[in-house]
Amino acid sequence: MLKIDEKLCIGCGVCEENCAFGAITVVDDLARVNDKCTLCGNCVDNCEVGALFIEEGEVVPKTDLAAYSGVWVYAEFRQGKIAPVVLELLGAGRGLADERGVKLSAVLLGHNLGDSARELIAQGCDEVLQIDNPALADFTDEPYANVLSTLIKQRRPEIVLAGATAIGRSFIPQVATVVGAGLTADCTELAIDEDGSLLQTRPAFGGNIMATIVCPDTRPQMATVRPMVMKALPPDPHRRGVVEDLKAEQFNLTSRVRVLSSVIAEPDKIRLAEADIVVAGGRGLESAKGFALLNELAEVMGGSVAASRAAVDAGWIDYPYQVGQTGKTVAPKLYICCGISGAIQHLVGMQSSETIIAINRDAAAPIFNVATYGIVADLFEILPLLIDELKGAK
């Protein structure tokens, strides 16, 4: 519960101003908390006289932290392929494991896995735990959650990472629930602090705020991580590692959900996350016809198109093309945005791009704060000329 030390409180009102929930009001020079308090701790950090503190209730029986060791990466496998985010997680996981002086393992579940384990080892892990079984051919939550949670209980890793993909975000919370672990969703940064605990940083409140989350008293520490934010290591085909085939019989693989069919969208849509060149449009494109212009630019440049949420909401382009907080994260070599204002929710999805070019007629648009090169102009003037210029150069 949030407590206020009445002797220290000077009634300055800083806490009242800082509370996003309207949970504090100053009455008669004293701060008072109401029921809207979520214990986010923002007021405690901002109180200059140290009058606010969060009183912890009874603490859950402590886990024996030392009994947990090793870093695990869930190696998502779908449609016969390892998901690209897995390689990024192995890159990040390698760093964490080395810092902790422990093993890095990958857990690979699916059917017809082929040589995938070798690929994982080349990307940096020491060990692959795999089950190749027809019951795992299609993704459904129950068997996947059963296997991973059983393995965690048996072998006790200290850290478990998974991609914040449709699959990871669906079943990893079930695993965390079964093993009673803390889980941080959609992380964009991971680090180890002095006492060896995992610092998990993620956007919150629609991307307006970044929060660093820790799990001081429980293990494993679990996180899903956004695709395209961590760096994969260059593959080393000579790396050595152990592949352990687990017996499927020791797990419960039954599922109350059945996949009747899977439809894979046009390859173009999948390409967006992996494209080197992305040409994105926003509300400034004014219509689906505006996107035709953008498509033309993407075509001459050999890039993929993308969009802001405003353009998706307007129905000019489909949701799979949306970049940002509630869409895809991309980090191409080149990101060109046309008629996008640069709301923080859009920026979180694209600001790790190597070069960012912004075209916007409003010189004050925040997109220019992240742009490597900016052009203040009407995009309907610039784009046709640019397309001609690039075509001419070919």
Next chain:
Amino acid sequence: MKIIICLKQVPDTRNVRLDPKTNTMSREGVESIMNPYDRHALEEGVSLAAQYGGTVTALSMGPPQAAEMLKEAIACGADQGVLISDRAFAGADTLATTYTLANAVLALGAADLIICGKQAIDGDTAQVGPGLARRLDLAYASCISKIHEVRNDCLLARRMMDDGYDELEITLPALLTVVREINEPRIPSLKGKMNARKAVIKTFNAADIGADTALLGLAGSPTRVARVFAPEVRGERAMLEGTVIEQVKELAAKLEAII
């Protein structure tokens, strides 16, 4: 069919800002709203109940003022609203939240179908739906964009994936989370508004739902917020000058150097 919809009242995050210099949060114009995804969950429940027969209970864990949101849910077609409210819930992360909601569902006598939003826009975690399903041992699928048909013991639905979609057969009872594409939420009818005005929101505390206080709120939450800060933006910003033609030529040259 007994349907429960889980709804969360959230601050309208479109207006939450952190001042990067002082690291303080400004809540100017921040009001509490029904989590937008939950509006779609509610709409789906109400239209399924209309089509197949059944009742819709709107369930929320939150502070007393969340009762207003539950009245809004009744105005949008829910039959009743149930609020689980207790100071002991404060500081709950998703693990403690699913514990509380699971106890509440059991206290309500279970359901054939529970629908949650894909995620709540304050935390964007998308963890409560799957966690709750597990605690209640229900069949589960996330990101449902269409329910085609409800049969006696199962339903047929479409699940959004990163690379397309899957068609699923899901055994009942089940818990689903839904995305915005699933429907167009209705606005309250006149009759709905009248129902809402008369409605009494049932409120239960921790003891009423038989919850163990050690597993609630901050005490039952393994995660702690260590720090909050404003997102950094990179500040390179080289503006191209000159006439439109000059700008285009310079840009094309830069692009060709990169590609």
